[in-house]
Amino acid sequence: MARKSLTDMVADDLLDRIVAGEFPPDSIVPGELELSSQHEVSRMTVREAMKTLAARRILRVERGRGTFVNPFSSWGSLHAVLRAVSEGEDDAAVAIQLIELRRMLETGACELAASRISDGDLERLSGQVERMREAHAANDVTAFVESDLAFHDIILHASGNIFVAVLFEPLHRILQDRRAETSRVPEIQANAIAMHAAILAALTARRPELARVAMDKHMTQTLEDLKSYVLRAP
Template identity: 35%
Template sequence: MEASRGWTKIVEQHRTKHLRVVDELGRRIVKGLLAPDRPLPVEDTLAADLGVSRGALREAVKVLAAKGMLRTRPRTGTHVLPRSHWDHLDRDLLQWQQTCEPWQLLRDTGELRRAVEPEAARLAAGRAGPGHIRAMFEALEAMETAAARPGLGEFVEADMAFHRALLDASGNRLLGSLGRALEVALEHSFAVSSQKPGAVEASLPSHRALAEAVQGCRPSDAAAAILAIIESAEEEIARAPGLPGVNGAANGAGNSLP
């Protein structure tokens, strides 16, 4: 038993160090500190800079290569790939973007929601079964309960459950998987759009209208309801305080939020 515990501790320590290297290197790439199409510093230099062994660095490089962020070739070394190669649905990459490029992630999420959720709502209004309807109304009830409590954590969690239930109710398995892949981005967006006092309570009627439209098999009403939810979230995000890059973007400095 003691030997087993010791082995578990060693594995956990190794995994923690490995993830730390992946995280640090991934953040540097997203921040642009390691430029695309340029080789990484030589292995010994980069390993020393990160405070890890060359073996740990090589393992991290393999992970980031699988995410489309790095490419290693004989004689030319390891290069950062252009962003067009990156797996932007990868959970780690979404988390790094949330920290390093919050406004960009919010903009991309809003545009994707506009492209996907209205059609998902239309499909759900024609395909949702009793279990899907129940899941949506249970999530809505959890949102209403959480809205009466301090803090945003429970409300955001319930809001995410509501939108996952909507995508599942569409009957399209790819849409359901997309929603789960985007949980980091959606959580980020919901948390920012719910900051302003009164925003949580104001969002509840439109969510109820959406659930009732799906339940009543009214595709056009369902699509209109989700579009109203998205537009309201965009307005709240544009006014959100304290998020680096968001207010400047919303005011016309650089890229703008939708």
């Protein structure tokens, strides 16, 4: 593994402080002189680190005023956004937006998979649903989450679109963490099993539109369960 440069180390440390809430959105960050003293590096190194974060739209430079932190919604780095979401405060808006993203990508992937999925993939999907049932009966949240994630991963790859699976890979950690939270609720597990079984039936029938609708219903149920059992929204 390549060693991080001083510039990368300073940039990562500043991002850590932003994610931790030390510098909230629209707040000003310390100047080059202060940061160079804190890290015991040259001002040039600090300048390059801040340029790196500015290029990712994490920071913005306002001439004559200083360097400020942008809101998460303006950031241009998926890695940084996921880091902020997974390490920062767990709020309702982020949880809902994650489901919205899944709906946009996974319904399309499921539709594609219906006409491309292999018999072997269908067998693997059936096995994951059965393992979800067994984990539900045994109250094994870890096993339930593993099978849930594996089920969706099979569909993403069965879509035959290489970009879909690549786009989802960085989301794996945050999806795993959030599934572990929601899957502690037995009612959510039961709903998920029913939805996964319906998706499997649509894929087995190899009916693209039915598969899209089944996945969309799953996302709707997931959102309703999140609001009802986790966020306790009215």
